Amino acid sequence: MIHRNRSSTIADVARLAGVSIATVSRVINGNTPVIESTALRVRDAISELKFVPRAAARTLASRRTNTIGLIFSEIGGAFFPLLLKGIEAETRSAGYELLIHSTQAAHAQKRRPLGEHNTDGLLVFTSSLEIEELRKLSQINFPLVLMHQTPPDEMNTPVITIENKDGAEMLVSHLIEKHARRRIVFLQGPEGHEDSQWRERGYREALESHGISFDPGLVVSGEFDEEQAFAAMRKLLLDGIEFDAVFSGDDDAAIGVYRALKMANRSIPDDVAVVGFDDVQFSRYISPALTTIRAPIEEVGREAVRQLIHLLNGEQAQSLTLMRTELVIRESCGCKSHDSHKS
């Protein structure tokens, strides 16, 4: 191990400033009054020695890690950078550190790596943690905030998510009202995926409120995935199912839908209107530009941190926060876009 000469400690500062270490600590933390002349000497000593308190020692003594843990399953997806950006910014501005951890299947790890022993609270994204794990944490009252995942009823854990249902409803209503579509395919996401379930509900409610009866034959599985969506669309086309629009579940799946339709020589949007969900980066660049839903993902991250901090301060947190979604109209629904290339 490379040798580094021990860096200075609070005792060195105290000695140089001619005070006790308690006083130095008080100057650093500013939680107990210290007379200005003394404080000044201490501050000088600190900067002269370039003293930085050891995080571990503070944590041990104060029983606060001053750290928030973020736990998620996959980094992939256009989603993640925005979420992380929000989380990081808010965490930092609240004066906390951010420890991150993914639970990719790969190495089945024995012990939950983030918890009481190294964080003050946890942010959990979608289903990155087993319900059982969540329950355990919740039982010991460990501060917890979920994102895009509703907890079991008995767990009163705050949740931040987006208006999936509203978004889907806007999308489908737009297809019905503005473009007179009536046979609209819905591509479901993965089994049990909560976002997907809400989107389906929005889809159904839009149909219902416009007096269109729900046809189970138009709901197939797209898995929020290009290939799966492609395959599902191929099958619909081969089976000769009739439809005049597709709500692809998300933008990734929309790419698969585009491919299948083009291959079958169906024009988008004339023969079939297509809409996505998420407004990922490529949505505005594909042709025709994709009509979709935009959600304030970054804000989801920020809000999750805010709620967690409420919890950490022993304050009440909001049990459910739903972020507004916004319809982004481009060309794939049949509208004329004014900005196929810019937001």
Next chain:
Amino acid sequence: MIHRNRSSTIADVARLAGVSIATVSRVINGNTPVIESTALRVRDAISELKFVPRAAARTLASRRTNTIGLIFSEIGGAFFPLLLKGIEAETRSAGYELLIHSTQAAHAQKRRPLGEHNTDGLLVFTSSLEIEELRKLSQINFPLVLMHQTPPDEMNTPVITIENKDGAEMLVSHLIEKHARRRIVFLQGPEGHEDSQWRERGYREALESHGISFDPGLVVSGEFDEEQAFAAMRKLLLDGIEFDAVFSGDDDAAIGVYRALKMANRSIPDDVAVVGFDDVQFSRYISPALTTIRAPIEEVGREAVRQLIHLLNGEQAQSLTLMRTELVIRESCGCKSHDSHKS
């Protein structure tokens, strides 16, 4: 603050197992032999009490944080998720925690938040830290690995980056050899951006090795940005500069180039071939599909962690690691792509 009944400590485990805390510690860390029958009792006690050692106490006693810090400037960019994924995976498989921090301009923070006091070593992405800061860290021999940034000569800090020059050279040579282009525009990235400098060098060398003289009038600033690239191309077109190809610096800029060329009714690739760099997600979806360079970003992250761990172990680290880049031929160069929609 929410009350939580103190969780168990190593002393509780020791008591239950009927041994001393030293023995418990030895069982946990496995660095000193403990007779199997004793170890078994200890392990039973640990799982019965659900004991998890406090990270802070371990750190304080052992003087190792077991944590790697990642410091970067911006989360945006198609780049980041991949890099983070590699870093996260490798960090975890090496048994370290990952603390992340961004240095967005916004809150000018007084003190570097990641350092000796809370991490064992630091991963620094591009220019997220001032040279002065780097120098300080390097002077106290703090383990450091840079990504996509070469350190000043006197700092013998390992660097991981990609073959920017090779990539650019492949791209430009392809345009010259396969598509007989000779007047190739190069859109530079931001001033002082190291990736951009190397790409420019590759561009020049490709020209030179094919006997094409360098024309400074064909090199303009695109800033790796759609709007800037658009503006730069508009200007070239208005000025009546002649060219038959554009190396846009990166894929984002290529979008701006596309827009400008389409607006001027120049066909891509017939009138003007266009190539990018990075192979971001949308590159295969735009029309025509973009010929570009793919770099193993995730591997950059993994390798950076590996080198840092060498340093942490007191071993020698490789001072420069250059990751191979790969030409991804699609349609915008004039080739017929076999996969405009799949990698």
Next chain:
DNA sequence: GCGTTATCAGAAAGCGTTTTCATAGTATAC
């Protein structure tokens, strides 16, 4: 003036581990 109350600062007790040092017991050597 004297007793009472505020201030400010120091002493010292933790916080929960790792690690060094010491020791009892066992095995090995002759």
Next chain:
DNA sequence: GTATACTATGAAAACGCTTTCTGATAACGC
């Protein structure tokens, strides 16, 4: 059988802070 060398464990000293408890001074009320 005694001297020697291990081995497995325990006792106790760090590690570098925060925080409680105390005490010394100064300020105040009357």
